[in-house]
Amino acid sequence: MKLRASAALLASLLVAPFVFAADTPMTIGSDPGSPNGTDITTDAIRTDISLDPATADGVITSVKVYWSGAQCSNAFSLTFFRRVGDMLVPKSGRGPFSVTSNVMTVQLTPPVSVAQGDLIGITRLADCGGPSTSIGVPTAGYISYYGAVTTNTTVIDGQRVNAALAIFASAPATNLTAEVLPAIGAVRGVAGSSFKTSLQLLNPTSSLMTGWLTFNPHGIPQGPTSFGSGYGFSIPAGQQLTIDPSVVFVGGADGQLGLGSLDVQVPAGQARPQVIARVYNDAGAEGTAGFYEEPVALGDTGPGGRVISAGSSGFMVTPVDVKRTRFNIGVRSFFSGADLTAQVLDNAGHVLATTTRHYPANYYEQLDATSFFEGVPVGASKTIKITVTDGSAVVYGATTDNVTNDPSVQYALVAPAAQ
Amino acid sequence: MKGSVVFLCLMIAAAPAVFGQALTVGVDVGSPNSSDTAIAATRTDISLDNPATATGTITSVKVYWSSAPCANAFKIKFFRRVGDNLTLVAERGPFSSTGSSNTIAMTPAVAVLQGDLIGVARVADCGNPGTLFGIVDAGYLVYAGDVTGTVAVADGTRAGSPISLSGSGTATESLAAVLPAVGSVTGTFGSSFKTSLQLLNPGPGVTAMSGRLVFHKAGVAGASTDTSLPYSIPGGQALTLPDLGAAMGVTGLGSLDMIIPSGGGKPQIVARVYNDAGTSGTAGFFEDPILPADANGRIVSMGATAFMLAPVDPARTRLNIGVRTLYSGALITAQLLDNAGHVLASASKHYSANYFEQVDATGFFGGVPVGASQIIKISVSDGSAIIYGSTTDNVTNDPSVQYAIVAFAIL
Numbered sequence: 001m002k003l004r005a006s007a008a009l010l011a012s013l014l015v016a017p018f019v020f021a022a023d024t025p026m027t028i029g030s031d032p033g034s035p036n037g038t039d040i041t042t043d044a045i046r047t048d049i050s051l052d053p054a055t056a057d058g059v060i061t062s063v064k065v066y067w068s069g070a071q072c073s074n075a076f077s078l079t080f081f082r083r084v085g086d087m088l089v090p091k092s093g094r095g096p097f098s099v100t101s102n103v104m105t106v107q108l109t110p111p112v113s114v115a116q117g118d119l120i121g122i123t124r125l126a127d128c129g130g131p132s133t134s135i136g137v138p139t140a141g142y143i144s145y146y147g148a149v150t151t152n153t154t155v156i157d158g159q160r161v162n163a164a165l166a167i168f169a170s171a172p173a174t175n176l177t178a179e180v181l182p183a184i185g186a187v188r189g190v191a192g193s194s195f196k197t198s199l200q201l202l203n204p205t206s207s208l209m210t211g212w213l214t215f216n217p218h219g220i221p222q223g224p225t226s227f228g229s230g231y232g233f234s235i236p237a238g239q240q241l242t243i244d245p246s247v248v249f250v251g252g253a254d255g256q257l258g259l260g261s262l263d264v265q266v267p268a269g270q271a272r273p274q275v276i277a278r279v280y281n282d283a284g285a286e287g288t289a290g291f292y293e294e295p296v297a298l299g300d301t302g303p304g305g306r307v308i309s310a311g312s313s314g315f316m317v318t319p320v321d322v323k324r325t326r327f328n329i330g331v332r333s334f335f336s337g338a339d340l341t342a343q344v345l346d347n348a349g350h351v352l353a354t355t356t357r358h359y360p361a362n363y364y365e366q367l368d369a370t371s372f373f374e375g376v377p378v379g380a381s382k383t384i385k386i387t388v389t390d391g392s393a394v395v396y397g398a399t400t401d402n403v404t405n406d407p408s409v410q411y412a413l414v415a416p417a418a419q
Numbered sequence: 420m421k422g423s424v425v426f427l428c429l430m431i432a433a434a435p436a437v438f439g440q441a442l443t444v445g446v447d448v449g450s451p452n453s454s455d456t457a458i459a460a461t462r463t464d465i466s467l468d469n470p471a472t473a474t475g476t477i478t479s480v481k482v483y484w485s486s487a488p489c490a491n492a493f494k495i496k497f498f499r500r501v502g503d504n505l506t507l508v509a510e511r512g513p514f515s516s517t518g519s520s521n522t523i524a525m526t527p528a529v530a531v532l533q534g535d536l537i538g539v540a541r542v543a544d545c546g547n548p549g550t551l552f553g554i555v556d557a558g559y560l561v562y563a564g565d566v567t568g569t570v571a572v573a574d575g576t577r578a579g580s581p582i583s584l585s586g587s588g589t590a591t592e593s594l595a596a597v598l599p600a601v602g603s604v605t606g607t608f609g610s611s612f613k614t615s616l617q618l619l620n621p622g623p624g625v626t627a628m629s630g631r632l633v634f635h636k637a638g639v640a641g642a643s644t645d646t647s648l649p650y651s652i653p654g655g656q657a658l659t660l661p662d663l664g665a666a667m668g669v670t671g672l673g674s675l676d677m678i679i680p681s682g683g684g685k686p687q688i689v690a691r692v693y694n695d696a697g698t699s700g701t702a703g704f705f706e707d708p709i710l711p712a713d714a715n716g717r718i719v720s721m722g723a724t725a726f727m728l729a730p731v732d733p734a735r736t737r738l739n740i741g742v743r744t745l746y747s748g749a750l751i752t753a754q755l756l757d758n759a760g761h762v763l764a765s766a767s768k769h770y771s772a773n774y775f776e777q778v779d780a781t782g783f784f785g786g787v788p789v790g791a792s793q794i795i796k797i798s799v800s801d802g803s804a805i806i807y808g809s810t811t812d813n814v815t816n817d818p819s820v821q822y823a824i825v826a827f828a829i830l
Contacts, residue, residue, distance in 0.1 A: 198731040200792060204724075204826035239758045240728055242792045276728050276821050278810070287814025288735060291704035292821040294715075304710070315621040317689045320661050324701060347656040381617060381659040399691070403700025406817055410689050410705040415621040 024173060024268070026056035029120045031064060031168035032134030038068045039124075039131045040144050040161055047149040048131055049081060049088065049121035049158070050165040051140035053335045054114045056173035056268055061111045065097075065104055065122065066166035069129020072099035076131070078167075079149065080112055081119045085221020085360030086155045086337065088119065093150075096125050102132075116176050117335030117361065122167050123148045132166040139164035140310070140336055140390075155337070173268035178211075179295040180264065181277050182332040182394045183366060183409065185218075186246040186257040190326075193281045193405035195259075195290075199243040201273040203235035209273055210234045211266035215249045218259040222362035230265070235273060261332045261364035264295065281405040289406030296394050296411070298334065303416040307334075309392040314412030318344075318369070318382045319399045327378055328398040330366035330409075333359040338393035344373055345383040352376065359393060366398065386412050440681050442475040444497075445537040445585040451483050451549025455541075456578050459563035464548055465498055465505060465538035465575065466582050467557040470746040473590035473681060476528040482539055483583035484516035486546030492516050493548075494565065495586075496538040497529055502640030502771035503748065505536065505560075506569040513542055519549075525586075532643050533593055534746030534772065537586050540565045549583045556581050557721060557747065557801070572748075590681040595630065596708035598690050599743040599805045600777060600820070602637075602672040603664025607737075610694045610816035612672075612703075614663040618652055618686040625654035628686045630679035637672040641773030647678075652686055663690075674743045674775035677708070694816040702817030709805050709822075711745075716825035718745070720803040725823035729780070729793040730810045738789055739809040741777035741820075747802035748772040755784055756794040763787060770804060777809065797823050
């Protein structure tokens with residue numbers, strides 16, 4: 001083992017928990033380099049929206065466009081969309097632009113502010129060439145719509161294409177969602193339970209730390225976190241901040257916060273706070289019972305990770321004793337929503353139940369496992385396999401004791417692609 | 420924070436090798452710029468850098484020697500660390516130096532256990548091992564004479580720079596995960612803690628995952644001979660141990676290692692630690708296993724500083740602090756801070772290799788009570804450890820755990 005290589009490796013391991021690369025720019029769309037196709041011709045005038053979302057907040061000043069023809073006057077316009085659940089809301093448009101070469105960079109005047117998760121679209125306005133695409137590159141694809149999309153539309157109203165739409169922009173990142181707590185809240189549950197969450201944020205660094213917390217209520221599609229009911233925090237160096245989410249989000253109304261998911265957003269390049277969240281049942285004089293919930297970083301993908309991306313499967317195991325505990329399944333999607341197939345398997349590999357589910361972007365819900373599997377009870381120590389076919393999500397199983405109402409959570413972990 | 424810190428530690432850097440077939444021990448510094456500490460003409464240097472990354476056999480050793488040729492100049496030695504003692508388990512040589520960089524075949528190959536250390540004994544008055552002055556790391560220990568038998572770590576002269584001495588070979592098995600705290604134990608307030616364990620082989624395919632679970636009892640230096648339980652899980656199946664303590668025939672609090680064959684897969688581990696109040700129900704939490712290459716900052720290595728927070732409501736809960744070391748033991752300084760940065764308590768502690776203990780926070784800090792939401796800062800100056808805070812409700816005896824998370828490391 002050579003020392004130099006070892007030091008570099010360790011640096012990446014140790015930095016990862018807290019620090020973002022300060023100079024990592026935000027991107028939106030896809031730049032395949034050498035496109036090998038053109039978009040589908042849904043109509044002479046059509047709008048293609050790339051499903052490769054903005055990786056952070058930022059201000060875009062120029063866009064790189066690959067076009068199949070050249071010398072096309074007023075050939076296209078650009079539109080930026082905000083995804084709220086499955087709704088695409090046009091936020092800013094620029095153009096029309098004329099095509100002067102197959103690869104061109106157009107300036108946006110004025111620049112366009114985008115939020116993490118926003119999408120970029122291109123509208124073909126003249127019958128001269130078309131947007132280029134590429135297959136065989138990593139991409140979420142694009143959606144093509146008839147005509148110019150100038151009002152709200154949905155992701156299911158267009159035609160989905162699994163090829164990269166060759167429009168791309170990059171800019172310095174300003175803010176981004178660093179991590180989420182998939183399930184927090186203050187809510188009265190079944191069997192007399194009263195779940196609460198205590199939240200502590202620690203700034204272990206020598207600099208002031210700022211950011212936002214956004215509560216995403218259960219069952220309600222959300223837009224980017226900067227449009228939620230954000231709570232801004234500012235933590236001096238070396239200090240901690242203790243927060244009652246009920247106080248900061250609903251003014252302390254007992255039990256009114258409900259169940260939800262919490263996003264932690266920080267300025268790009270700034271360390272994120274150490275988040276210590278305890279979710280517990282508060283039985284008053286009879287004590288509390290709960291667990292520390294670890295935040296999930298959005299980049300926690302890959303084998304063993306907690307974010308299951310398209311093409312990956314995650315696994316969890318049902319409780320050992322289903323007579324003493326109840327089992328709920330929670331799903332939190334991200335900027336691209338999620339389509340998933342869930343299966344309950346026994347040890348012989350028999351599929352005992354299957355469900356296919358769609359979740360809008362930035363959506364969170366928790367259901368009892370039987371309802372999740374459409375009425376099929378989940379037995380003890382069964383394997384639950386979650387396969388995500390589109391978007392990405394965190395999926396967890398919450399085991400709650402029937403007497404003490406003590407909750408605890410295991411995450412579905414991404415399995416290796418092959419052993 | 421970025422830019423103001425420099426990271427260097429060999430323990431974790433070596434960790435990703437656990438799933439590979441290669442086995443390494445010690446470090447090759449490339450271009451040494453200094454000699455070892457000459458405490459005696461005949462002396463033994465034992466590298467503390469990069470303990471054997473797996474169990475297996477060492478077939479080749481590379482050592483830098485300052486002079487050549489030197490006839491029968493050095494021996495290569497391998498030591499096993501149990502607690503704070505080092506026991507010679509094999510040696511080869513003497514060997515003659517033929518140049519500054521000497522690569523030597525081990526004949527026969529040397530069987531080592533994960534965590535074993537490599538040493539070199541200077542046995543002729545000609546040349547010496549090379550070191551890299553200016554790099555601070557785990558370094559090496561120097562003993563007078565040609566060490567045989569057992570020596571104490573504390574009896575050696577510590578040098579804080581790497582010695583250019585490394586071995587390589589073939590791995591057979593390695594540590595895949597640690598559950599820092601498991602057990603079957605009766606605690607305070609009438610609590611009865613248990614651990615259920617589920618191991619899932621998600622496949623794909625039917626290839627079985629096999630390995631063994633090793634229980635290290637709290638308060639005792641862990642050893643490879645500690646109580647273990649083999650397992651083999653066919654593809655697509657889950658193995659459930661409703662009561663881990665009963666399945667392994669152990670009682671009390673301890674720490675669990677998962678050892679897997681080299682190249683084998685690691686099952687998904689679902690461990691629930693809970694208080695079992697019988698008809699009054701259970702209360703507990705799912706405990707995340709810690710991987711040797713933990714990417715979430717839960718292994719605090721030499722030079723690193725980690726943090727955790729005291730509970731929000733100490734009137735309703737009690738806080739215990741647990742420490743589990745790995746193959747090099749750990750030397751830590753813990754501080755209790757308020758929000759103004761005042762140091763309310765400080766404690767320096769030494770833990771031997773593969774050791775685990777959990778104590779109440781007040782005892783941990785020498786009798787100073789820990790207040791609500793106070794900051795616990797842990798700096799590791801030697802070795803590495805997993806450190807956690809266990810919050811337990813005083814009425815329900817419900818336990819839950821937060822790990823100390825690495826914030827930065829300063830060299």
